[in-house]
Amino acid sequence: MKKTVLAFSRVSPEMAERLQQDFNVIVPDPKLGDMNEQFNDALAHAHGMIGAGRKLGREQLQNASKLEVVSSISVGYDNYEVGYFNERGIMLTNTPDVLTESTADLAFALLMSSARRVAELDAWTKAGQWKRTVEAAHFGTDVHGKTLGIVGMGNIGASIARRGHFGFNMPILYSGNSRKAELEQQMSAQFRSLDQLLAESDFVCLVVPLSEKTRHLIGKRELGLMKSSAILINISRGPVVDELALIDALQNGTLRGAGLDVYEKEPLTESPLFQLSNAVTLPHIGSATNETRQAMADRAYQNLRSALLGEKPQDLINPQVWKG
Structure with missing residues (x-):
């Protein structure tokens, strides 16, 4: 039967x-x-x-x-x-495993889009605002040579690190539950505590599973440790970040920008994030190819x-x- x-x-x-x-x-x-x-x-x-x-x-x-x-x-x-x-x-x-590379691609797309203000300037151009040579008010920030911090160096984190190291000559920092000797050798990746990583990185990419230990892993205190010029990328799970604290940091300039694919509540239909030009918001599409x-x-x-x-x-x- x-x-x-x-x-x-x-x-x-x-x-x-x-x-x-x-x-x-x-x-x-x-x-x-x-x-x-x-x-x-x-x-x-x-x-x-x-x-x-x-x-x-x-x-x-x-x-x-x-x-x-x-x-x-x-x-x-x-x-x-x-x-x-x-x-x-x-x-x-x-x-x-099967979604590792696609999700790493998406993380880097968010990183690049946030750094070079792609979504913001696309909307600005389509709105007819491009009337003269772009000036400093619309400049982005370089990616190549900047320090990439990865929180959670599993398979996806390692794939993101390879893109940064080999493609953009980025120094790699990582934090997690264990050291990754092979990656340290391949990419000169350096292990840091979470606090150290946040303080030293130009881009911070979150790639951890959601658990009671990682819920609101990044809150007001942690965001305050980051450089004001830094960009936060979250492709893990929304509740890993205290969303209200992130919104506040983006609004008051504590943080340069954020690239987000996940949120505390999904689907996200209303949010102050939608009003922020320094937040790139995608609808949880990490594996969506x-x-x-x-x-x-x-x-x-x-x-x-x-x-x-x-x-x-x-x-x-x-x-x-x-x-x-």
Whole structure:
């Protein structure tokens, strides 16, 4: 008898077709009524779930009595109550590695755009304001040769560092839980405490997972340690930064600028950030390329299929629940 898979976010027709080869598949459809109601009705039948963007834990999954695995089409897993998954023996998988380079590209796009005021001056030009040679009031700041500080030197952080070091001759500073001897050798990267990194860097890029330890890791005190000429880039998770403190720093000139892809509340529809010319605001698109999203979907499919067919998934976040 086929097991049942519930898609808890939108999946492509191709993904649904692949899943249907081995499983019964339930994909909530807005044309059929309330999506949450469809989701809750399907929970009791689901052996596996696949998707992204929905919080899942004790409250949401109490009726999912048959659930064996949740396959998340994401790297971060702060939306999932891992302790509850462990308690229930539910496997949780993610899609690491496949989005590393695309996300590093986006980080550097934000860095370059913030430094050279690309979004601001694009809007200014389109508004018909370019009537004479651009003067100092619209100058940006150089990127090449400036110091790049990376908070969280995992795979994405290392890819950003390579872009800065080899592409722009930037000295690399980093902070994190451990030293990275290979990167120190390859790029002369230097380890710093967080406070030291903030004080010395011209660009600070946040690439840490969200946890209780990293929530509001960057607040008023930390922003005050940064150079007034510095730019903050956040591609990690919104709550890593105290957003109100950041807004204040951008408004009062404590900080030159910020490039943001993530926010404390998402989707972000209203914010003082939208009124600030020194803030570049993107709608959480770190992995949003056709190639990368396809690779993430493929990885999530393989993880789900392995788990439901009795094989250990490649990307099991909580291996202690594996019963193989």
